[in-house]
């Protein structure tokens with residue numbers, strides 16, 4: 001099983017990191033988990049063909065996890081995709097996808113391009129099958145089994161959020177999605193070969209957010225993540241979905257100032273992330289970055 005990180009940032013525009021996207025490849029088949037900004041281009045950078053991806057798994061409908069989806073779909077239509085993908089997502093995914101293509105936000109684009117006869121031949125690929133996620137095994141084929149587990153991130157009445165476990169050939173990979181630390185995800189990650197887990201803010205930023213009451217979404221601190229990874233016995237850990245706290249870009253730092261004490265922000269905070277994880281977890285820790293590849 002091969003895992004490619006296509007993005008590694010939280011939700012603000014970040015000159016150094018794409019938004020969330022992970023490719024899972026088994027044999028010659030690639031499965032896409034989330035499709036945040038930059039995911040499609042990063043697939044190509046990692047020599048993975050977006051046109052060959054027939055299964056997309058969306059953890060939740062925050063824009064930093066789905067904004068690249070129309071780009072993924074329309075560009076693969078233009079690249080002669082033959083089959084409509086199957087899209088797994090939380091309740092609401094059918095409405096999200098249903099508003100994008102024919103008769104939706106990109107209707108004029110699609111009508112213009114389909115004036116060319118060749119583009120009419122595969123117009124059906126813009127009508128993906130939507131499968132709504134419920135907890136448990138959500139997909140199985142000859143290569144992989146995919147299990148979904150509820151995450152706790154935003155109010156579920158607004159959007160449910162799911163962690164995924166991929167199993168193939170005796171190996172496993174778990175992605176937490178955006179979430180606070182949960183026993184259910186700890187169980188899902190038991191003895192996994194690779195856990196990619198929410199680690200949006202280091203301790204100093206979380207304390208600031210609590211004091212000023214900023215932020216409405218639940219995330220996981222590095223110390224809590226290290227403790228969870230140790231209890232679950234994960235074989236390797238990737239703290240993921242960084243909240244831009246390592247940026248040196250002046251424009252991003254201006255916008256980040258509302259989320260954390262900006263005088264503390266900088267690459268040094270990555271050291272704090274690792275040392276907080278190390279209080280409990282002594283296995284391999286790989287800081288997330290775009291394009292990082294793991295072969296399990």
Ligand SMILES: [Zn+2]
Nearest residue numbers: 010062064178
């Ligand atoms: Zn996110």
Ligand SMILES: [Zn+2]
Nearest residue numbers: 062153178217
């Ligand atoms: Zn989110």
